[in-house]
Amino acid sequence: MFTGLSAFPLTPMNEHSIQEREFSCLVKYVAKAGVDSIGVLGSTGSYAYLSCDERARIAKLGVENAGGVPVIIGIGALRTRDVLANAESAQQAGASGVLLAPVSYQKLTDDEVFDLYETVCRSLSVPLCVYDNPGTTHFEFSDELHGRIAQLPQVHSIKIPPVSNDIESAKERVARLRKLIPADVTIGISGDAAAATGLNAGCDVWYSVIGGLYPKAALAITRAAQAGDAQRARALSDILEPLWVLYKEYGGSLRLAATIAEVTGRVSQPCLPQPLKTLQGDKRKRVAAVIETLGLE
């Protein structure tokens, strides 16, 4: 399950409720495209902004609409108590795996993070992916800590931050981590702009934001890399360069993905939890133009 393309759909919502029908459609769409797994309630799914009850509901809807494709559910929360509740509801919903980031308000120590993973793993009957995303959690994993956590038997994958787009540096980064973790723990790339390089550098899986909207384009890149055709993976990714530029200029993937979903009519507007907003004005027009030019589906 923690290999190939894992697509992360949005969780469209407004201040009153979650748009359950729209969420279900997004999940069905990526499942039908043939992705290898679906990441529900990732950062793209705004997990951090939802209550435990809302998350239980979304977990259930995610599995129900995935048509048998394995569903990985984000269970991170500031408090261990809430992580355990989310783990329980994810498993009840039929998750094939869970994704856990060390979300922080007070800066966490390495020992606190290790204990969090150990405590949560003890409660799990499904495999766990360690979610390393310093941009949102403000926790920096050392490779040594990744190595310790990866020894926990429930840990089967690590979702790492973007690698350098220089293939040699990327290979070194992946190899350095690989040496410290068991052979059955996969390494997954995130940061869509770095995905082709990550896969070509030996990552086993792409945890993908754009795959949650345009699974066919993301699958083409993934399958090329998996077949060993690094050049084709690179070329397919380069076609999407105008999109990668927007990620960089417009402050990350969530607002961009949400804006794309709004302008293409897949979700109602607004679709993000306040205080977050999608892109407006000239930025929004530019997003619409790039999407039209690329002719994605």
Next chain:
Amino acid sequence: MFTGLSAFPLTPMNEHSIQEREFSCLVKYVAKAGVDSIGVLGSTGSYAYLSCDERARIAKLGVENAGGVPVIIGIGALRTRDVLANAESAQQAGASGVLLAPVSYQKLTDDEVFDLYETVCRSLSVPLCVYDNPGTTHFEFSDELHGRIAQLPQVHSIKIPPVSNDIESAKERVARLRKLIPADVTIGISGDAAAATGLNAGCDVWYSVIGGLYPKAALAITRAAQAGDAQRARALSDILEPLWVLYKEYGGSLRLAATIAEVTGRVSQPCLPQPLKTLQGDKRKRVAAVIETLGLE
């Protein structure tokens, strides 16, 4: 209310419940010492780790045990919806003011933060203090943004991060902000080690962690500075230098304050929400030794 000493008590808790009796005792103790206000559910009060219902309960207990001392209640949350719910429960509880930090998971833009304050202020009938704490919120206020937000009529104070311990730099920092905000908006210093310098440099209020445990020592510093006796304020703060060293070495004020509360028997152990832990082993022994040497009460 947003002047003098504002003392921030801990909210002692374990994985099962909040220690309501211990919390009430902490509040009573600082109220009796004669602090100018009590900051309930600040970062020291672990607001970010509690549900809206738990926060409503703590707000109520805080006001009930404050013996008429004004209570300022932290209402920050990742989602505007939850901030509004916390604002409502704080006001229902009888808060004299509220404290709002732009808590983030996804990095926030200036416009998102301004809109958050504007939306929340519209719902308030009590004054608000802007809580600027980049170490936990990961949002960096520009002075220009502070200026814009401080124009909102409900904003009456800004809690700024520690100033430099060089008095001239500190005075410049305070003067720079003062020029951009209305005359009736006070500036409050946080970071206990920088408090004497902050007050001597013209801050109107000290939002104090140590004041939540040792209000007499914090009041002595505050009153000296308020009386214009900068030298005495400095000298009284310097006596506590062994404590300020621990703040720096042991990763911030919450774990230190919680450890002090545990070793002095004011709260049960553990008192922090997992994954957070108080200091253990040699660090804990050193904290106990410093507290004994200082003879605080």
